Each structure stands twice: as structure tokens, then as C-alpha cells.
Amino acid sequence: MYSTFMLVATIPTTVEWSPKVASIMIACNILAIAITKLVVGESSKETRLPQFSEMFGHLNIGAILGATSLGHIIGVGMILGIASTGML
Template identity: 55%
Template sequence: MYSMLVLAAATVPTTIEWSPKVALIMILCNIVAIVFGKLTIAKPSEGPGLPSPNMFGGMGLGALLGTTSFGHILGAGVILGLASSGAL
């Protein structure tokens, strides 16, 4: 069992360090996710509102949290994919 854990830990690639490029990719992925959510969520203004509702086009708190969660998942995938391909 212990040797399997050591083997699994040895095959995990190192992750890329934070840089302004990584931050820019994450920001862009979150913007893409918010736009995608705004266009596809049936009732984006349901639930509690935001303090500045005009900033995100009338999205509610639930829609904003959902889209930014999706944006972070998308961003992590894009960053890991670009790092493993050597493009980042």
C-alpha cells in the first residue's frame, strides 16, 4: 500500500508557479464563464441580489457564484493544460 502511494506521488507533475500570465488566464476564464452563464441561465436574477446589481447585468448572487465557480474550474483546467503542454 505504501509503495503505491509513493509511486502515485512520483507521477504527479509539478504545478506552475503563480505569475501575472496565470492570473490573466484565470481572469479571462472567469469573464468567459460569466458571459456564458448570463447567456444560458434561464433566470439569472433569481435569489438574493448583489450590492451593485448593474455591475453584472442584473445577475443574482447564486448565478454569480455559480458562474465564477465554473470559471475557476475552467481556469484551472486551462492553466494546467497550457503548463503541461509547455505553452505557459
């Protein structure tokens, strides 16, 4: 019983969703897509997104999913880091 109360006491509070949090996450995803574009280059034509090819730098579906996954990981770190300093 005592250990349960200690566990609840050590869980940090998280930031609520706001336009500031959304803008940080969007910026981190754009950064990750740009990094992926530099590293991967143009992908194969078979798996490209036909309608939004220019928007995502002519990357294929796998590269976009990987880039946005990396963007979310970077974004969560940025949001938690900025929130821990009290600036968010």
C-alpha cells in the same frame, strides 16, 4: 515503502502563480459570467448585489457563485492544459 516513492514520482509539477496564470483565470471567469448571463438572463431583484449589479450583468448571488465556480473549473483546465504543452 517502494509504492510511496512511485507515487511521489508520478505527481506532476504544477505551475506557480504568476500574472499570466492570473490573467487566464480572470478571462475564464469573465467568460463563465458571460455564458451564465446568456443562459440565465436577468435574475430576481431580491437577491441581486445592490452595489455591483451592473458589473455582474444583473445576476443574483447564486448565479454569480455558480458562474465563478464554473469559471474556476474552466480556468484550472486551461492553466493545466497550457502548462502541459510548455507554453506557460
